[in-house]
Amino acid sequence: MERAVARIDLGALRANCERLRAELGDARLCAVVKANGYGHGALDAARAAVAGGASALAVATAAEAAELAAAGAAGRADPDGAGGARPESGVDLLTLGALTEAEVDVALGADSALSVWTPGFLDLLGARARALGRRARVHVKHDSGMGRLGAFDGEAVVRLARAVAADPDLELAGVWTHFATADEPDDDEGYFFEQLARFEPVAEAVHAEHPGVTVHAANSAAVFRSARSHFDMARCGVAIYGLDPFQLDPTAHGLTPVLSLRSHVAAVKRFPAGQSVGYGRRWRAPADTWVGVVPLGYGDGVRRALTNDCDVLVAGRRYPLVGTISMDNLTVDLGPETTVEPGAEAVLIGRQGEEEIRAEELAARLDTINYEVTTAILPRVPRRTTGDA
Numbered sequence: 311m312e313r314a315v316a317r318i319d320l321g322a323l324r325a326n327c328e329r330l331r332a333e334l335g336d337a338r339l340c341a342v343v344k345a346n347g348y349g350h351g352a353l354d355a356a357r358a359a360v361a362g363g364a365s366a367l368a369v370a371t372a373a374e375a376a377e378l379a380a381a382g383a384a385g386r387a388d389p390d391g392a393g394g395a396r397p398e399s400g401v402d403l404l405t406l407g408a409l410t411e412a413e414v415d416v417a418l419g420a421d422s423a424l425s426v427w428t429p430g431f432l433d434l435l436g437a438r439a440r441a442l443g444r445r446a447r448v449h450v451k452h453d454s455g456m457g458r459l460g461a462f463d464g465e466a467v468v469r470l471a472r473a474v475a476a477d478p479d480l481e482l483a484g485v486w487t488h489f490a491t492a493d494e495p496d497d498d499e500g501y502f503f504e505q506l507a508r509f510e511p512v513a514e515a516v517h518a519e520h521p522g523v524t525v526h527a528a529n530s531a532a533v534f535r536s537a538r539s540h541f542d543m544a545r546c547g548v549a550i551y552g553l554d555p556f557q558l559d560p561t562a563h564g565l566t567p568v569l570s571l572r573s574h575v576a577a578v579k580r581f582p583a584g585q586s587v588g589y590g591r592r593w594r595a596p597a598d599t600w601v602g603v604v605p606l607g608y609g610d611g612v613r614r615a616l617t618n619d620c621d622v623l624v625a626g627r628r629y630p631l632v633g634t635i636s637m638d639n640l641t642v643d644l645g646p647e648t649t650v651e652p653g654a655e656a657v658l659i660g661r662q663g664e665e666e667i668r669a670e671e672l673a674a675r676l677d678t679i680n681y682e683v684t685t686a687i688l689p690r691v692p693r694r695t696t697g698d699a
């Protein structure tokens with residue numbers, strides 16, 4: 311028995327990738343494993359995703375790219391450019407985010423492709439590629455309406471792509487954009503299709519001049535929203551983890567949740583009516599009852615905002631979490647009669663018997679999204695993989 315564990319079902323992750331591959335047809339799957347694989351463990355997620363048919367991996371930061379490359383999961387573990395101990399993995403690696411000058415060297419050392427949207431950054435990248443003796447692979451980013459990174463002006467994107475193609479130290483690998491509302495089919499007033507309509511001619515122009523480039527736009531939600539967004543590759547994060555991009559039911563899209571968060575009941579105590587539990591006495595037993603103490607708290611990433619507002623599975627049943635969530639403990643009302651003994655498994659996220667609590671349920675209670683629920687699970691909780699990648 312462990313105090314607490316995040317169990318990661320790699321078979322489910324692999325199957326989710328196979329499901330996405332089937333949806334994508336000829337388009338490639340790029341598995342997004344940033345932020346420690348949305349809390350699931352980046353390396354294990356990467357391996358299972360590749361086993362499930364992903365042919366590229368994407369991260370946000372250079373350090374994340376270096377971690378994958380060092381483990382041989384993608385890119386090349388060859389930071390000095392000297393030939394390296396490990397062969398190339400055959401899996402393309404893409405760093406999506408904005409990079410500092412120091413991060414550029416780290417990303418190039420990992421043989422990651424980089425995102426570019428200004429001539430100034432392109433010059434810097436060319437200079438660093440020459441200095442390191444590395445050819446930098448470049449994905450030019452169009453801001454078709456997200457309003458974050460990327461060039462708004464489609465003509466500027468075409469000119470940047472031309473400049474990349476003309477530089478012997480650079481290789482034009484892709485042209486891409488990112489959607490702001492793919493996950494809000496009911497509320498986006500057509501904005502998703504507006505973005506698509508802005509990106510399409512830019513992608514076409516770049517592709518016409520440079521037929522080898524990979525055109526990509528879709529995140530998980532877009533994959534299910536419209537095949538028009540698939541182009542040559544989709545960048546899927548949330549769906550590979552079996553989380554619903556639309557915050558409802560992942561199984562409706564053939565996806566299976568990958569992560570469960572499990573602990574145990576460490577103590578079971580008789581509470582007389584009126585006895586309070588925890589900091590601030592935020593709950594008092596309305597009648598005589600039994601309270602179970604679970605050694606899991608916000609120090610593990612169980613958000614304190616769930617105080618008095620979620621369920622915990624014990625012995626295949628839902629019980630209400632009562633009182634304030636502390637850093638290391640939370641408490642559950644087991645009712646006036648109980649057979650629960652210390653040592654019984656307690657599940658915060660996941661299935662137990664016929665009952666299941668999904669990340670989507672906790673996200674709704676917290677007024678956030680499932681992405682944040684799993685990504686918030688802290689390193690104090692060990693990740694344990696099950697199933698075959």
Ligand SMILES: *Cc1c(COP(=O)(O)O)cnc(C)c1O
Binds near residue numbers: 488528530546549555
């Ligand atoms: C995180 C991220 C993705 C993955 O999005 P999901 O909604 O998790 O599929 C795709 N593209 C970019 C640029 C991202 O930052």
